[in-house]
Amino acid sequence: MAKIKERYQKLNSTISDWEHKKKTKAENKLHKTESELELRRAKALKKFQKEMEYIKQVVGGARAQAEKRQRNDELKVRQKANVIRTTGRVPRTCFCL
Numbered sequence: 001m002a003k004i005k006e007r008y009q010k011l012n013s014t015i016s017d018w019e020h021k022k023k024t025k026a027e028n029k030l031h032k033t034e035s036e037l038e039l040r041r042a043k044a045l046k047k048f049q050k051e052m053e054y055i056k057q058v059v060g061g062a063r064a065q066a067e068k069r070q071r072n073d074e075l076k077v078r079q080k081a082n083v084i085r086t087t088g089r090v091p092r093t094c095f096c097l
Helices: 002-087
Strands: none
Touching: none
């Protein structure tokens, strides 16, 4: 009877060791996966922020160019209007005649 009890205690000990080993391995895998996800999330966030910064920079440059063109066009129109006011005629743009 004692031998049978000892054999089953040894078997239960082996099963418990196997269970503990597998649980530990699964927990380690979970922690590793979670840390990888956090790293991926952080990388994605950093990439998104860089992209937003780039877009902001491009938009700022485009708006500055548009404003500059607008000022130049308005200046040309004002100059043309002043010429028309002073001479009373529309200036010729083509000297084909």
